[in-house]
Amino acid sequence: MSIPGTIYGVGLGPGAADLMSVRADRLVRGARHVAYFRKAGRQGHARRIVxxxxxxxxxxxxxxxPVTTEIPVSDPRYNACLSEFYAEWTQRLLTLASAGEEVAVLCEGDPFFYGSFMHLYTRLSGVAPVVVVPGITGMSGAWTATGLPVTWGDDVMTILMATLPEEELVRRIRDTDALAVMKIGRNFTKLRRAVVAAGREDAAWLVEYATMGDQRVTPLRDIGEEAGAITPYFSILIIHGQGRRP
Known part of the structure; x- marks a missing residue:
């Protein structure tokens, strides 16, 4: 590649600044150009961490x-808006790298785990030097917050998005040993029904803001029906495996 600059996708971990890797810390502190995703008008969580x-x-x-929850994911306009957004930022980052600059793109959790940076990476890879710095995932922070190991022995772990259809959630929750469910938000009521239907309500925990100052860990059965119709963005449901152990 003839482009002299480098674009770094920097995983910041689950939220607590002291859970950032040494490499991520060094890059964040040394970068002259720092990019980060945010909802318009907000500081953005990645920016708050640093x-x-x-x-x-x-x-x-x-x-x-350009859009978060204003348009349903199933609406063709959603992908069209985001595609244009990622194309624009790909070009802006390329312009900086072509001028010899190094850019740190801040990524909550791990850049390759359901993160927005992946959409920039696939457009930049092979065109400009891109380095990815892994980070602790949010779900790792969540199961650690429960104080219980999440997998034992031969346990199978499943990661689900609460945006899936309810029937699919029920099937997969029933069929796995250990479980982490992300992207809950407005899908909490549906997810709760699915957990109950799968017969696993007593084993489920809702973790909000894992590793952060306002962390909250609650057994799902203790959340009243009137509460939690919409959970915070940083909410993950955990079910622990109970597999083979010495």
């Missing part, structure tokens, strides 16, 4: 999503 860590002359590049 508050106080950036150099004095940093050039911040907030990447404002």
């Amino acid at each position: 508050d106080g860590m950036l150099r004095d002359d940093v050039i911040e590049l907030p990447m404002d999503y």
Whole structure:
């Protein structure tokens, strides 16, 4: 490649700044250009994690999503808006790298685990130097917050999105040993019904803001029917495996 600069996808971990890797910390503190995803008008969680860590002359590049929940994911306009957004930012990052600059793109959790950076990576890979720095995932922070091991022996672990159809959720929740469910948000009521239908309500935990100052860990059975119709963005449901052990 003839492009002299490098674009880094930096995994920041589950939310607590001191759970960032040494490599991620070094890159964040040394980067002159720092890009991060956010909802328009918000600071963005990735930016909050690194508050106080950036150099004095940093050039911040907030990447404002054109759409979050305003359009259903099933609407063709949703993908069209995001595709245009990622294409625009791919070009902006390429311009910086072509000028010899290094850019740190902040990524919550791990950049290759359901993260927005993946959509930039697939467009940049093979065109410009891209380095990915892995991070602790949010679900790892969530099961650790419960104080219980999540898998034992030969346990099979499943990761689900609560956006799936209810029947699919029931089937997969019933068929696995250990479970992490992400993207709950407005799907909490549906997810709860699926967990109950799968016969696993007593084993389920809802973890909100894992590893952060306002972390909350609650057995699902203790959440009243009137509460939690919409969970915070940083919410993960955990069911622990109970497999083979010495």
